[in-house]
Amino acid sequence: MSLVKAKKHLGQHFLTDKNIAEKIVNSLQAKDQYKQVLEVGPGMGILSDFLLSKKEWETFLIDIDKESYDFLKKKYPQLGEKLINGDFLELDFKSVFPGKLAVIGNFPYNISSQILFKVLDNRDQVTEVVGMFQKEVAERCAEKPGSKEYGILSVFLQAYYRVEYLFSVKPGVFNPPPKVTSAVIRLIRNEVDKLDCDEKLFWQVVKAGFNQRRKTLRNALSSLIPREAACQDPVLDLRAERLSVNDFVKLTNLVSSLRKLQQND
Numbered sequence: 001m002s003l004v005k006a007k008k009h010l011g012q013h014f015l016t017d018k019n020i021a022e023k024i025v026n027s028l029q030a031k032d033q034y035k036q037v038l039e040v041g042p043g044m045g046i047l048s049d050f051l052l053s054k055k056e057w058e059t060f061l062i063d064i065d066k067e068s069y070d071f072l073k074k075k076y077p078q079l080g081e082k083l084i085n086g087d088f089l090e091l092d093f094k095s096v097f098p099g100k101l102a103v104i105g106n107f108p109y110n111i112s113s114q115i116l117f118k119v120l121d122n123r124d125q126v127t128e129v130v131g132m133f134q135k136e137v138a139e140r141c142a143e144k145p146g147s148k149e150y151g152i153l154s155v156f157l158q159a160y161y162r163v164e165y166l167f168s169v170k171p172g173v174f175n176p177p178p179k180v181t182s183a184v185i186r187l188i189r190n191e192v193d194k195l196d197c198d199e200k201l202f203w204q205v206v207k208a209g210f211n212q213r214r215k216t217l218r219n220a221l222s223s224l225i226p227r228e229a230a231c232q233d234p235v236l237d238l239r240a241e242r243l244s245v246n247d248f249v250k251l252t253n254l255v256s257s258l259r260k261l262q263q264n265d
Helices: 018-025 046-052 066-075 077-082 109-121 135-142 152-160 199-211 245-264
Strands: 036-040 058-063 083-085 101-106 126-134 161-169 182-189
Touching (some): 018 126, 077 083, 109 126, 109 152, 126 161, 135 161, 135 182, 152 199, 199 245
Parallel strands (some): 036 101, 058 083
16 A cells, blocks of 8 residues: 655655654543444544554544545455545534544644634534644643633633643654654543533633633623623633632523623613
8 A cells, every 4th residue: 555645735744753653642531431332533543553453442543634645455455335535524423423432632733722622612522532643732732820821721721621741752653753842642521511600601702712811801801791881890800710610600600690780780
């Protein structure tokens, strides 16, 4: 079989180190919580080899690249319909997977945030994620409150998942080598089925807070808080990066109560 050529427009950097590939696959921990694992962007199958050697789960592969799909179809004829030529971002999880699953991959860096938001959209099914990201993105996902790296993605992921930074990966183990250092993180679904607040408003509050992160929350949330509301809560004098997930839940409830007060006046 001829090798697949990495395509720049798809953000492909194929991992070549089998030891790292095995380490990534062995980082899946919550195996008793799902029966299926979906690999995103398998390329030439360096992770897939280790995934398919495991008997604890069914392995599915999805790749948008037709050349990779054709290569993998010849390499793994036993997969049949479990090999999908398609866009992960457009995948209808419920139509493919009847229950819980894990998502794994050496993810394309140009859509890494979109991949994570897709996971969040399907958090009722995605129990675990183990993935390779650009190091800065990986750090942002696992970052705690109080730093410049902590942001929208940190809050949303940590609201529903336990996020762990596992290890860094140097550029030399990829073909072609990326211009950045990479890192592997693990997300395991936490016990939160639903946040103790209006979740739609929670997302609005978090986004508004970080979209103007240099401003205090009182100013950053001006579009969400009624101007007439005289609220002296000290949390509004902080910046978004200082708040934990629980703090944002409390802030969301505060915003909600201020809006209800205005409606009742």
